[in-house]
Amino acid sequence: MRIGKQDQAFTAIATSDAESITVRGLDLCDELIGRIGFTDYFWLLVIGEKPTAAQRDMTDACLVAIAEHGLVPSVQAARMTLAAGPDAWQGAMAAGLLGMGSVVAGSSEAAGRYLVDLVERAGDGDLEATVIASLEEHKARRMKVAGLGHPQHSAGDPRADRLLAIADELGLAGRHVEALRLLGAHATRIVERPLPVNVSGAIPACMLDAGWPAGAMKAVPLLARAAGLSAHLFEEARRSIGFIMSHKADLAIGYDGKSSKKHAAE
Numbered sequence: 001m002r003i004g005k006q007d008q009a010f011t012a013i014a015t016s017d018a019e020s021i022t023v024r025g026l027d028l029c030d031e032l033i034g035r036i037g038f039t040d041y042f043w044l045l046v047i048g049e050k051p052t053a054a055q056r057d058m059t060d061a062c063l064v065a066i067a068e069h070g071l072v073p074s075v076q077a078a079r080m081t082l083a084a085g086p087d088a089w090q091g092a093m094a095a096g097l098l099g100m101g102s103v104v105a106g107s108s109e110a111a112g113r114y115l116v117d118l119v120e121r122a123g124d125g126d127l128e129a130t131v132i133a134s135l136e137e138h139k140a141r142r143m144k145v146a147g148l149g150h151p152q153h154s155a156g157d158p159r160a161d162r163l164l165a166i167a168d169e170l171g172l173a174g175r176h177v178e179a180l181r182l183l184g185a186h187a188t189r190i191v192e193r194p195l196p197v198n199v200s201g202a203i204p205a206c207m208l209d210a211g212w213p214a215g216a217m218k219a220v221p222l223l224a225r226a227a228g229l230s231a232h233l234f235e236e237a238r239r240s241i242g243f244i245m246s247h248k249a250d251l252a253i254g255y256d257g258k259s260s261k262k263h264a265a266e
Contacts, residue, residue: 012048024048039063042223046216054170058210059220061166062203065159066108066221068228074099075232076245082233083242089233096229097222111147112204112217118179127175131182135190147180147201148187149194160202167206174209 014023021028024044032041036050039060043051051059071079078096085091102110122130138145164181167173180201187195204217212220236242 013045042219043212046219047211047213051210054172055210055212058167058170058172058206059212061163062207062220063224063227065163065199065224066203067224068231071245073104074225075229078229079232079236079240080242080246082236083240083246086237092233092236093226093229096232097225100218100222100225107146107200108203108221109218111201112208112214114146115176115179115201115205115208116214118183119175122179127179128182128186131179132186132190135183135187139191145183145187145191145195147204148183148197155194156196157198157202159199160197163199163202163206164197167209170210172206172210176205176208180205 012024014021016022023032026032026044036044037056039056040050043049043055043059074096077099078092081095082089082092101107118130118134119127121134135145137143164173164177167177180197183201184195184197200221203220204214207217207220208214
């Protein structure tokens with residue numbers, strides 16, 4: 001992207017005047033508020049057109065699947081931030097969302113890119129051979145396989161299984177779901193450690209086959225986790241555990257740095 005003055009500065013998302021607000025070509029008050037569900041609106045906002053019933057159901061399922069998973073690091077960050085600044089919900093929410101990186105919750109983005117790459121590399125050819133070759137390359141280079149493995153659900157992520165089943169039921173499962181299933185079928189044998197399909201692999205596989213763009217994949221877990229974080233922040237405001245978590249962390253982490261001169265003398 002060129003830095004500085006831009007030519008043809010436009011947006012196709014929304015505009016407004018004194019009498020109306022237009023979003024993606026539809027009047028916000030007359031055609032959207034009270035007439036469209038939020039998942040449909042999310043799809044409309046990002047893509048520019050309303051989803052089909054199957055696309056809506058698949059998106060709903062993915063949002064529900066990733067919205068909440070207990071006191072994960074992003075939730076802890078949000079709750080401790082609110083405990084330290086009770087008047088700053090926006091800061092606590094931001095802290096939680098900022099913690100959704102390539103390891104926890106935000107990894108759907110990397111998995112989506114990987115699945116797209118596998119499908120593009122295979123083209124109309126043998127997808128299974130492409131997947132196997134990629135896994136062998138990952139093993140040789142000691143690389144993490146995006147979309148596979150989970151520290152808690154080592155025998156298989158039940159959320160992933162359910163999402164893939166829904167994709168089948170809705171008739172949406174296509175090349176990306178196939179690639180993910182092939183990864184799950186061969187990874188444990190090739191990499192020689194348990195690598196089941198996880199929810200961060202199932203979400204992009206299902207959403208890509210539903211027609212969601214890879215470049216907007218991270219929006220799905222971000223939107224979903226905002227709902228989960230809202231629940232944690234409301235609970236934190238009523239029954240705070242932020243400082244308890246902070247105290248427990250202080251007790252759990254030992255110090256192995258240099259001693260001060262005073263303590264060294266003792």
